Amino acid sequence: MAQSALDNDDEKPLDPALERVRRKLVRFAVVNLGILFLALIVVVGALVYKSLRTPAPPSGAFSEAEIALPAGAKMLGHGFADGRISIDAELADGSRAIFLYDVAAQKMVGRYTVIAK
Numbered sequence: 001m002a003q004s005a006l007d008n009d010d011e012k013p014l015d016p017a018l019e020r021v022r023r024k025l026v027r028f029a030v031v032n033l034g035i036l037f038l039a040l041i042v043v044v045g046a047l048v049y050k051s052l053r054t055p056a057p058p059s060g061a062f063s064e065a066e067i068a069l070p071a072g073a074k075m076l077g078h079g080f081a082d083g084r085i086s087i088d089a090e091l092a093d094g095s096r097a098i099f100l101y102d103v104a105a106q107k108m109v110g111r112y113t114v115i116a117k
Helices: 002-010 016-053
Strands: 074-081 084-090 096-102 107-114
Antiparallel strands (some): 084 096, 096 107
């Protein structure tokens, strides 16, 4: 008999004010889980995109290429950043230029003439 009394208590409808609060909490939980799921998808998508976009060279790998500068050019300095080599060169006519070489593509991607004003 004690068991049937407990079952009857569980089946009573909630107070309307408590029912509104319960619905708000359920809606809050669903919205937050949806936002969390979308954020997780964005992070995983960004990681996959980055890993496919720039394949990392094997560590300790040796690479070799030729960088062709104009005839008579002398290299004055160089630098390396973001997978690109910048070469400061004095050209045959005495002017200076900076050449930008992309290591991954193995090609010259820019030439900047240096002028004094």
